[in-house]
Amino acid sequence: MPAGVLLAAAPEARRRLWGPLAAGLATAVVLSYxxxxxxxxxxxxxxxxGYGVNxxxxxxVLTGYLFATLGSLLLGGDRRLRTLGLVLAVGAPACSALWRLEFASTWCAFAAVASLLVLGWVRRPPATPAVT
Incomplete structure (x- = not known):
């Protein structure tokens, strides 16, 4: 997620995305190991x-994961990506609570709904250059 946001971000927003990228890489290394x-x-x-790994x-690790995924969206600078980050920030604890109540696949259902925000972002009309 942070690498994708970094690649899509405007040049002025890229500097603040190195933190989420570093957190994502560190989290990936720990979880992979x-x-x-x-x-x-x-x-x-x-x-x-319930699946688990010690x-x-x-x-x-969870804090690093959330900072990498949600932080990159919230810091990316694009209004639609920030909206997606806010929706996911609300959805993550909601899905966790529902999963603890034994509702299956809550995150998958939520991700499908959130993907509509991504579709809107991808299909946005190209920016028109400002006339000076």
Whole structure:
């Protein structure tokens, strides 16, 4: 996410996106290492299946993940990307709460709705140059 936002951002917004990119890379390294070296567990939780990997410092890793994904959108400078970041920032805890109540695939459903914002951003008309 942060790399995509960095590539799409206006030049004046790119400087503030290096923090989310660094957090995303660090988070990816930790999660990849844990996935490659630790057992993955699965357990039935009501109507869902919970998968897990023993990740040390999970709160720090989750914070890095959220800063990388949501932070890049919120800092990207584009109004539509900022709106997507706000929607996702509200949706993440809502989906977490629903998942804990054993509603399956809440994040997938929410991501489908949020993707409409991305579609609107991608299909926006090209910017017309300002006449001076």
């Amino acid at each position: 844990c996935l490659a070296t630790r057992p993955v567990t699965a357990e039935i939780r009501g109507h869902t299946i 990740v040390p410092w999970m709160t720090l």
